Amino acid sequence: MRDQPFFVSVATVAAGLGQVRRIARELSLAAINAKVIALRAGSQAAGFRPITDFIDETARATAKLGNAIESGTLAASRSAVAERRAADALLRLRRANVGGGNGVKSLKAVIERCDAARVALSDSVTRSIRKLDNLLDEIDAHMRSISVITVQSRVEARQAGAYRVDLEAVAASMSGAAEQVTAIVQQSRRDLREALAARAKQRTTN
Helix, strand or coil, X not given: CCCCCHHHHHHHHHHHHHHHHHHHHHHHHHHHHHHHHHHHHHHHHCCHHHHHHHHHHHHHHHHHHHHHHHHHHHHHHHHHHHHHHHHHHHHHHHHHHHCCCCCHHHHHXXXXXXXXXXXXXXXXXXXXXXXXXXXXXXXXXXXXHHHHHHHHHHHHHCCCHHHHHHHHHHHHHHHHHXXXXXXXXXXXXXXHHHHHHHHHHHHHHC
């Protein structure tokens, strides 16, 4: 990813995070399925039902965060593309300005405007990345909550009599989904850090 333009790296991160929404939807469906089984089990699985409600709500919230991340990565990518173009234009203008001539004063004003636009776009990219990082924090917190609650769900499943095996399987499925999302978030953080390092390097060499 280091050799890619920053906006390409951000798009790659977005593609990876797109899986989060899919897994969150699957997690929500698994929670609904568990709720149905718990209802059939009756009083034996009474403690399981509020757990599935919590997981369902958290999964839905995670899916919404996934939508926000998609919008955020798109904004960051667009700003990064515009920043790259502004930087390229600024470089050409500065080269043209080296020779001097009658148009130097007017060209200097254009350079200043172009540089101001580049700085504004750079700030926009930075804000977008910070927002993405905060969203990743929220998703990570959701998954930690689900991981903790699925431990309790296994305890409740053991008391569900004939429905124990079914509820234990659902609990394992929900726990596995949370682990998948956590792994994706961790990889996305690494990819973002790598992309930011590459961006900083590109800016110092331009």
